[in-house]
Amino acid sequence: MPEKPAPSESAPARRSAVRVLLRLWPYVRPVRGRFFTAGAVAIVASCLSLVIPLVLKWLVDGPVADRDPGGVWLGALYLLLLGITEAVLFGLRRWLVARPLSSVEARMREDLYGRLQRLPIAFHDRWASGQLLSRGTTDLMIVRMFLAFPLTFLVVNGVTIVAGCALLLAQDWSLGLVLLTPVVPVMVLCSYFERRYGVVARRAQDQVGDLTTVVEESVLGIRIVKGFGRHRSQAESFRRLAELLRSTELSKARLLATIWALITVLPELAIGAALVLGTVRVADGGLSAGTLVAFLSTALALRWPVDSIGFLLAMSQEAVTATERYFEVMDAEEERDAPAGAPAVHGSAAGLRFEGVSFRFPDAPEGAPPVLDGIDLHVRPGETLALVGATGSGKTTLTALVPRLHEASGGRILLDGEDIAVMERERLRTLVSVAFEEPTLFSASVGENVLMGADAAAGTPELDRALGIAQADGFVGRLPEGAGTQVGEQGLSLSGGQRQRLALARAVVGRPRFLVLDDPLSALDVHTEARVEAALREVLKETTALVVAHRPSTVMLADRVALLSEGRIAAVGTHQELLRSSTEYAWLMSGARTGEGDGRR
């Protein structure tokens, strides 16, 4: 139950915000021209906003005071021109970045997807897919918004504030200095706030990931939820998580409210002081009324740039944590092919050979016994070897080593004498075809799902043959659109037995040299099983196969049987031999503790 959601990977030691954000550069680089132009445009537009009050001042002090109609016209014209330019520049900025920013988000998402497809299975075992998904969606949206808005405006507003301060000082340096007093305290507060906010923002993002996981599981496990009438308790655990997220969001809001209030109050106090001082000086005649109006007008124009710093920093901080989360996945080590060297060929040893293979999960605790330990096994060319073992003895793990879904921790596995560790994965997985214990179909037609197991040249004849072997031609023919019917998550859902038969067809369609079948007939009824077995025997004659078996009927497909016990090969022989020699085997095959299995014959 999702009461304790999968813990998200803990944040690495905090790095500086700028360094984290700089990692976005490779994605921004291709659009840098437009991006920086947009930034420059934004700065110019903001400066125009600052110029407008100056024109107003000139208008009030000059033509208006002098009662000069021509000058008033001119001033209004300037104002209009500046206004139009400002509007066009605002639009231009948005137009420049609209497509590039969507493309940055899209590229990042594509890279994440591509990377995830190539990360080791062990990585996927550890990470709940909701956490991955939230990195690929909400986090990337945060990053896009950051590039669109806070990044530009932190720069623009920063420049505006500096330029504005310069203008203020130029207009009247003593009043200007009064206005500048809050700068230092505001900066100190901001940096303190930024640190605190980052921590909370990260927590909120992780909690969104956990929530996503629960939603996903509630659908994947819907039959269990319904079967046990647990939708209330399920909703209850969802609610607990959602409430956790709510309280995190509220503490974010508390931080934001504090900083925002301070950023509002401090500059406003300075403006008030400037107003009072300015008025006194106007009264003394030391300052013209127009100058004071222009000065305060400039100061008020700076109000938004200053006010905005609070939430701009907040959004930037969220972008920093979102970027960190993104790169946590991107930094994980991909599966890599060994550098192309001379393939280690041992011409003599054809078939599939395990030599001293051991395996432990990369994240297994220290001192835990390995899952597989010193496996020596040889499946001769054309032979079918059944792998039998108690539940949890490591059978599935052993089969996963052959197509390198997991990497053996020790020893080596040879295919026709070639060490798979130095083979290109692509080629290895062409040579080895697998039918998994849990048959997964993808959102595609039946035909496409099956033909995934063959090379691109394969077509209808191969498909028909494979469906025939798996005894799936009957039910596929009765589907609404035959082999063209959509199945998988977005299509028609098939029964377990039907899925298993399609997965089997997928495994055999490409006539692979090596075939790995993990309990391929478990969900079939007796009649179908018998027919599949008969057809499968023909296929197995021409391939080297490793078949995980739970029952005598499946064992019958094999020429020999290997008994896997506590991570080691305990015995190898024919079914009959093992029934006689191994009590464990007899027990596994018959369920009886003693050699009762013999009695069955």
Add this chain to the structure above:
Amino acid sequence: MTETMLARREDPEEEREEPLGPGDPFDRDDLPAPRGATGALLRSLLAAHRFRVAVAALVLLVKEAAVQAGPLLVAYAIDRGVPAFRAGDHGPLVAVAAGYLLCAVGAGALQYVFVRGAARINQDVLLDLRGRIFRHAQVLSVDFHERYTSGRLISRSTTDVESLRELLSEGLQELIGVVLSFVSISLVLLWLDLGIGAVAVASFGPLYLLVRMYRRRAGAVYAERSTAIAGVIVKFAETMNGIRPVRAFRRERVNEAEFGALNHRHERSNGDALLEMARYVVGSRLVANTAVAGMCLWGAYRVAGGSLELGVLAAAVLYVRRLYDPIDRLGMFLNSYESAAASLTKIAGLLAQEPGVPEATAPRDLPERAGTAPGREVVFDGVRFAYRTGGEVLPRFDLRIPAGQTVAVVGATGAGKSTLAKLLARFYDPTDGRVLLDGVDLRELATPELRRGVVMVTQEAFLFSGTVAENIAIGRPDATREEVERAAKAIGAHAFIAGLPDGYDTDVRKRGGRISAGQRQLVAFARALLADPAVLILDEATSSLDVPGERAVQHAMDTVLAGRTAVVIAHRLSTVEVADRVLVMEAGRIVEDGTPAELVGGEGRYAGLHRAWRDSLTG
């Protein structure tokens, strides 16, 4: 809608009524919501917070007033303060200083109150909406989920909820702020000078037209964007959940091409949305800046002509600039509003789905058991089950299973075995007739009562995130650790669980891929044992178990579950052999009914199956 949903079921061998195609609302991710449902949803979400929204608006109003007071104080200082000060009267200036201090501190404090209050409303609404989506989805039928996919539901409860969050967290503030400053500044301008104020108000006309145009265009773009991101999520989730076969069958490149196309669709609509915004910004800024220039021109003329005070013009000019400050914010509000509206429409479409199996309105309790035996009697009374356009799965079906009997159901795929099980577990309701548990129609039982009565264990043994113990405790959430362990021991799962790194507290997600299918089925059984139902349904629940595992299950059924009524659907006749009674089904009918011994002795289908099975055991 329910009928369309029911058209998708597990056994496709029977006819299905609706072809899959582009016309299908599920494929288009476009479930119909009744007219006005989107607005109604938003209103119902906010209704509970009406008072707090009003308070927040009030706070913001006062805060805006405090902020807007600035230029007024400037005008006052210049027009009154300066002459008074020259005359030696410091009073007005002191008043200005005090007023400014008050306004600054007040604005800050109110800002703080507003941000916190708005966040509270916002988060409560989101919590409510998330909960509604989740609870509703949980009530919808299995068939619905098979079609809707987990990816879409994730999209609804993350990215679509996120759109609403943006609207509420920024939008609400923007909207209130925009309206308040438009109204307040217009009023101040009108008060300062009727003429300038009138021009300002007149400029709202073209702005309104702009807003209308923007809304029309952006609405369509955002609807498309919401669909597009859902498509991306569906593909993403499917790939990650099937990562093993993706690898083994070298699907990486094909997937990347498919994902790229979906992602590109989202990229386009995203870009379109940003461009619509750019159009709006240019248009509105042009209107605003032209109006500013016009008003200044006019005001300046009048000052020059002597019909307007210089101080009034100075204040008016400051206000006019600020009048249009919020048009960008208005743009942002409209932007988040359209985005949220598109998302809410999708959510409303989901919430409008009627559960195929409605909760009992006037629930009844099961009668007290007659004896001490835990089982209950099951009766299928004239049950017919069909999909909308015919294709009967069960043509009029009568069956009585006495309390405590173990019934095995066998038959080929598509014979109706699973349908029988699902009717009894009330995953579906029958088209005609009734399914009775100790004489009570299943439709009259509240869910908790129903699940004390009937529990089903299916072939897919999914594990939820959490520990092994928590997964078993799904059977009975209030169970103690001892009870959980007892259930695991009874089913023979204790040994492997004890061998896990943290025993019962092992997090299955950390080693989720490492609990084998057989072990997962044992956990599923332990759950059922813990639930301790009167009627237990096993639908292919032993397929991944090895022979000893299967024996353990049988043993548990003889001991721990003795006396329960049990319906066992199995391909393995070893499971069937221990049944009191065997039903052979074909095309939705029972064609053979008897004890295993009777049927094996006969010449019927079961006898044939049994022979084939005996042969398969020995080869």
